[in-house]
Amino acid sequence: MFNIDSISINLSPYFFVALIPVVAYTIYVYRYTIPQVNKTFRIFLTALKATALLLVLFFLFEPVVGISRKLVNEPVNLIFVDDSKSITIDDKTNRKENLIRFINDASSSAISGKTEFYKFGDKTNRISADSVKMLPFSEPVTNFSNLFSSIKNYENNISSIIIVSDGVITDGVNPVYQAQKMGAPIFTVGVGDSTRKNNLEIKKVLMNEYIYAETPTGINLTIGNYGYKNQTVTLSFYEDNKLVEKQNISLAGEETSSLNLEYLPKNPGEKKLTFQLSELKGESSVADNKKVVYVNILNNKIRALVIAGSPSADLSFIKQTLAADENLKVSSITQIAQDRFLENVDRNRLIDSADVLFLVGFPSAQTSSALLNKVLDAIKEKNKPNFIVLANGIDYSKLLVLQPELPFFIKAFSNGTSEVQPTVTNEQMDNPLLKSNAEDALTTWNNLPPVIKDNHDLAAKPESEILVRMKINNIPLNSPLIVSRKLGSKKSIAVLANDIWKWKLQTAEKKLNIFDSFILNSLKWMNTKEDQKVVSIKPVKKIFSLGEQIEFTAEVYNETFNPVDDAELNVDVKLGNDNFTVEMNSVGNGIYEGTLNVNKPGDYNFSGQAKRNGRVLGRDSGKFTIGEVDIEMVNTRMDKEFLMGLSIQTGGKFFTADNYSGLFELVNDQTRKKSDYKIIKSEYNLWSNEWLLALAVLLFGLEWFFRKRSGMI
Template sequence: MLGLENIRLSLSGNLWVYLLLAVLLVAFSVFIYRYTLPRVSQGLKLTLTIIRALIFVLILLLIFEPLLSISNRTFEKRSTFLLVDNSESISAKDSIKRSEAIQNLISELNSEEALNLKVFSFGKNIDSLSSENPKLSFDEPLTNYSSLIDLFKRNEATINSAALVSDGIITEGADPTYQFEKMQFPLFTVGIGDSTTKNDVEIFDIKHNQFIYAGSQTKIQTVIRQNGFDGKQTRASLFEEGKLIDSKDILLSNSGINQIEFLYSPKDGGEKKLSVSLTPITGEFSQLNNSKTFFITVLDTKVKIALVSGSPSADVSAIAKALESDKNIQVNKFIQISRDKLWDNKKSNSLDSSSVLFLIDFPSTNTPQQLMNQVLAKIEKGTPFFISVSLANDFGKLKLFEKHLPFFIRNISQEAFQVQPEIQKNEFVSSFSQIGNSIAVWNNLPPVYQSSAEILPKPESKVIVKSKVRDAILNSPLIIVRSIGYQRSFSINASNYWRWSLQTSENNPDFFRNFVNEIVKWLSLSGNKKQFILSTNKKIYSPGEHVDLTAELYDNAFNPIDTAQIALSISQAGNKNELIMTPQGNGIYTASYTPDSQGDFVSTANTKVNSFSMAPATTRFSVIASSLELLDTKMRVDYLKLLANSTNGKYFSIEEQSNLLKNLIDAAKKRDEGILTKSEFELWNYSWMLGAVIFLFGFEWFLRKRFGMI
C-alpha cells in the first residue's frame, strides 16, 4: 500500500526574492502589451501577455534551480527473521538438550502472529525452514556470518527485526559486524553453547605473506593461546611439505598468549605447503588444534616494472617510492614531462623487457602515439598491468585500451569529487590478498578524488573496494581486479591516493608500501601463458566440506573454448576419483567434490583440443584432521553481545525466551509505521523545461507574425 506523505518545491535562492522578481516580470509583460501596433483585440493582448509572463517566470525559475521533493510512505507486511546456527559446534555437547531448546524457541515465537515469523538455518549456506516443523541437523562443517548480509540486504524493506541463535563461532568468511551496523532494523542475538573454559593449548593464528620471492626471508608470526597450563613448556615446529624447517621451545605465559616468530627462506619457486605444530601437553582438552596448515606462493625471479605516467604527480612519487622499497623489484620510469620529453628514460629497451606495467594517468593528452603503441603491444602480449584513472587521463585515448581494461568507460566527464573507500573484505581476500584487508584501516583512510566518468566493471572482473559518498555506495567502484586467461589487471579509479601513505604513518606505517607490493606480487602470478588452468576455491578444508574446482581452457589465441570435455582426477594416498567437469560458458568448467578422508589431495585435469592433448592442469588442497567447528567449541558471548549492540538490539541466553519475545513484539510495533521513501527531481535539469520556454517563444512569435505585429 502506498501513501503520499509530502510534496515540497525548494529553490536555491530566497523564495521572497523569486516572488518579487516574478511579480515585476509579470508587470513588465502587462506593460509591453498595453499598447500594440497595429491595434489588436483584447483577447489577443491577454494571450500574448500570459505567454510572455510564462516565459519570464520559467526562465527565472531555471535560474533559481527548483528542486521538487516527493515523499511516499509504503506499508508492507513485515516479518521477523529467525536465523538458527546449524553447524557442528552447536551439537558438540548436550546435543539433544540444545536441539530441544531451539525447537521450543521456534515454537514459542511462531505462536505470536504479530511477528509473521520466517525461519532460516545457516552454516556454510542459508536454507529456509518451515516455522511449523523446522528440520535441523547441526552438521554444517562451517559457519559463515557474512552470508547473512546478502539475505538481509535482499529483504531489508520487509524485516521488522531479526533474531540470531548461535554460539558466535565463525569458521569461514569475514567478521560482518561493520556491515551489520548499517542495517535499519535491530538484531537480537541468542546464545546457545558451551560457556565453560577448557584447559587447552592451541595455535590461534598465523600471520604470513601470501606471496614471497625465492631466496628472500619472510617472517611467520604464530599466536599460541592456552588456558590452564601457565608455566608449562611445549615446542613449536615449522614444517615445509612435511620436512622440519625450525623449532622453538616455549614457556607458556601466565597471560594465556604467546607469540613466536619463525624465519622462512624458500629455495625455489612454486606453491609451498607449510604447517606449524605444537608438542601435546598431558591434560589438553583437544590435540586437534595443536597444528595449523597454510600455503604460500613463492615467486621465482626479480620483477622488472615499467612505471609509465602521463605526467609527474604525487601519486607517481608515492607508487615509485613503495616499489623501490622492495629489493626484489627493479623499476624503470617513463614519465611524460611534455609531448616530446620523457623523464628517466635511461634504457630504451627497458619497457620491452618489463614483466609488469604500472600505468598512472596514462595515456594523457601529451602521450605520443609511439609510446601508446608500445604499451598497447605489451598488454596485447599478456603483460599484467596496474592502471589508475583520473581527470589527468585522456579518456578518448584510453578508449583504445578498453578491450584489455578490467572496466568499461561510460559517460566521459571532466569533473571529479571526493569519495571514501568501502572495502569488500570477502572479495578482497578471495580475489586479491589476505594482507591489508582490515576494515578499520580502510575506513580511516583519507578521501580520494574520483572522476565522475562512469567506470563499470566487466562481468569477469571483481570489485574489491567500492566508492562511497557519506554512506551512499556509488556505481563506479574504486578498485577493480581482473584475472582472465593468463593476464591480470588491477585498477584504481581515483587520484590523490598518495595521501594513504601519510594518513596511516602513525598506526599502520607500512600499509601503503605493503599494499603496493601485494599488487606487484598478485600481478606477477600471471606467470607463463597457460591455456589450461585448474584451481580450487581455497586450500584448506574440513572433513565433509565440498571442494569447488574450476578449470579455464583457451586456444592458441587465448579465445575461450566451451565445447571440450575435461576429465578430472583427484588422488590421495593411492586412492583416485574420476569426474567430468561441467562447462559454464566463456571457457569456464566446474566440478564439486566431497573428500571422505583427510590428507593431501592432488587434482589433475586432462582434455583435448582439436585432437591434440593439452598439458595436464594440476592443483592441490588439504583436508585437515578435524572439523574447524570442533577445534574450539566455547560460546563467544562477548561477540554475540557486540553484534546485538551494534544494531540497537539485545543479547539473550536461550533460556530467556519470554524476554526475547517481548522485545521482538515491541520491534514489530515500531516498524509498522511503514517505509518513508523520498524522491527528488531537479526540475531545472530537465530538457522539457527548456523545451517549454522555446515552445512559448515560438508560439508568441507565430501569433505576432500572424497578426502583423512584426
C-alpha cells in the first residue's frame, strides 16, 4: 500500500547504553508498590513510564529514521512541435505538411500510448496529437530555452524528447546546457531547407549604449553577403525614422564584412536607430536587410548653475573653478539688490535646464519668494542635486524653506560668528570627495586656514554623512563643517561656513588642488545618476515581433529604497492616436508585472506613475517597437548545425522531416531501457517531531493520573 522498500534508523550507540538503566529503573519503580496493585496494572504503568522515558531519550540522542519508497513511474516520451511563424515559410520543402505528417505517424506508432505532445514558440503548452493539424503556426518567436524550463520540474519519468522544428532561435538563449541536464536523449527532426541561398543581411550593430550629444561616435556594422560578390548595395541610416545618411557599399567577396559609420547625435534622449540595406535581385529574404537598435544620448556637458544671494569672494572662486573644466557649461544667477540681478538671463529656464545647483549665500534677504520657491521645486520635485555654501549674507529665516531638502537642520539660532578650521580623520579621508593631488591630504586638510561660521547650532540629519568636522583653537569639536546626504535619488552637500576661498588661496601657492578637487569631485558625485530609480518601468525587450505579447516589469520603492508592494501602478501606452492602459500587478518585494496584446506595428511610447494613498511615488517612461522586423522571417534556412549538436550532446540523433526512418524504433528501445520505477528516500528527525513531544507529555500525564487514582505514592 505504501510501497515502502526499506526502513533504516540512524541512532547513536550511546542510546542503547542509556536505555539499559532507564528500563532497569522503570522495572525497579514498579516491582513493589504502596499500596499493592495487581500485576497487570503494574505492567501497564511500567509500559507507560518506559515509553515516555524512551521518547525523552529520542530527544536527547536525536535519532533519524530513513524510509525508502519504490514508486512505479512509467516512462514517457515528450514530443515538442514548433508553432512559430517560420513553419509557414515557403522554401519548396512543404514545412507545414511534413510536420503534420510526422505527428500523424508518431501518434499511430508503437510509442503513441506513452507519448505527450506539446507546442512551443514564445510559450510551451500541452496539446493533443489531433490538434496539431489545427495549429495556426503564428507564434511570433521561437524560444528553446523556455521549452526546457517548462519541463525542468516535470515529475514523470522522461524516456526521450523529440523536437520538430527548423532550429532557428529567435528569442532566449542557446539551450544546450539546459538540455544536457535533462538526463534524457533528445531526438531532433529538422523542418525546412538547410542549404544556403543568396541573401544579404545586417548581422549585428556594435556601438556604445550611452553616447554624448554633439560628440561623434563610431558605429560598426557586420554585413553578411551570400551570393552577391562585388555588387553594390545602398545603406540608409535613420534616427527616429528620419534619414541621417545614405551611402553606396561595394560588397566584398567574403561572406561577412565590416562597415564603419560616424554618428553625430544632436540632442539628448533615447533614440531609435535604423539601418536598412536596399534589396538585391534574388534574395531569399529581405526581412534581415534591416536592423533596429535603441541608444541613450547623454548631454555633452554637465550644466552647472550657480545661484548667489549676493556677490562674494566664495562665489568668484567657485565659479572660477567650475569654468576651468571644459566638460561643464556654467551659468549663474547673482542677486545684487531687490529684484535686480547681475546677469540678464531667463532665470526659470536656467533652473529648469540645470543638472546641478550651487547655492552660494542663497537665499539672502533680497531673495523673492518666487525665486526661492522655484529653487525649492527644482530640488524637491525634480530631484536636482545641490551644493550649498553658507556664505556671507545668507538669510537663515528664508533658509528654513529649503531645510527639508538639505543635509542639515537648524537646531537653534544664536548671534555672532566664530573662526573654525576643518578637522579630518583617516577614516573620513577614504571618502572620494576629499581626494586631491596632495601627497599628505590628511595633513593638508587639517592645516587649512580658518573660515567664518555663524554661531547658529547646526546639526547633520540622521541620514547624512559628516565628511569634515570643525575645530576651534585646535580643539576638535563634534560639530559638522561639511555634510553630504543621499536619500533615494536625491543628493546634496553643504559647507556650513563662509570664506572657504581662503582654502584655495593658501594651497594654490603649493600647487595643491584641494579646493578645486573638492568642488569638482562633489559635482561629479552629485551628477552621477543612480542605476536604481524609485520607480522603474521597462518592457522585457525593446523590439517585439508582430503578434508577440508585450510584457512590462516594474520596480517600486519609497524614498529610502524600501520595496513598496501596495502601490497603484498603471502604464499608459501610445501609438499615434491609439492609447492603451496596462494594469501592473504586484508579485511581491516591490516588483510588478503586466502585459499588453496589440497587433499594430510601429514605435510606441509608454509612461507610468506609481501612487500610494493618493501620493505619487515616482514616474518612468520609455519606448519600444513592434513589427519593425518580423524576426521569424529573417532566417529562412533550417539550422541543421544547432539541431544536430543538440541531439549529439544529449545522446540522441538528428533526422529530417522527410526522412525519419528508424526514429520510432530508437525511441522504443530507449523506453524499454529506462527504469520504470524510482526510489524516493525520506528522512525524519524524531527528536524534532512535536507530536512525539506531545505523546511523551501525555504518557507522563497518564501515568501520574493512574497512580493518583490508585492512591500510590
